[in-house]
Amino acid sequence: MNYEKTLEDLEKTISELREENKTVPIIVEGEKDREALRKLDIMGKIIRFNVGMSILNFCDMIAQKYKSIILLTDWDKKGGYLCSVIKKNLESRVTCNTKYRKVFAKKSKIRTIEGLPSWINTLKLKVEEGKRILSIF
Numbered sequence: 001m002n003y004e005k006t007l008e009d010l011e012k013t014i015s016e017l018r019e020e021n022k023t024v025p026i027i028v029e030g031e032k033d034r035e036a037l038r039k040l041d042i043m044g045k046i047i048r049f050n051v052g053m054s055i056l057n058f059c060d061m062i063a064q065k066y067k068s069i070i071l072l073t074d075w076d077k078k079g080g081y082l083c084s085v086i087k088k089n090l091e092s093r094v095t096c097n098t099k100y101r102k103v104f105a106k107k108s109k110i111r112t113i114e115g116l117p118s119w120i121n122t123l124k125l126k127v128e129e130g131k132r133i134l135s136i137f
Contacts, residue, residue: 004130007124011120018043025070028047029050032114034048037116070100
């Protein structure tokens, strides 16, 4: 794995997410996911799915309030299921952007949103370590 390229790609994606989130809300699974995004300075509207309502009621609420959303569930089995069910229930009512979820899944060795800040810190350490080793030679 090219840590420097991976870090660069993730930082670019987070920057784009930060910008888009200024006008489009992000849907995450739980509070820890919201906290992780806040650690990454993503400060726009973040909506937790796990608030005790059914998927259908949640989707109806979203459809009444928003024209588009960023769907950012984990990329594990449960997150994949939630992503597809929410997307299907919002179909033709709300535009669902899953681009960021796909990039994070492809570019990280973790499976959850809450692990993103730690993963990025790990990548930064690996890149610095690589630079130190190269400077020796």
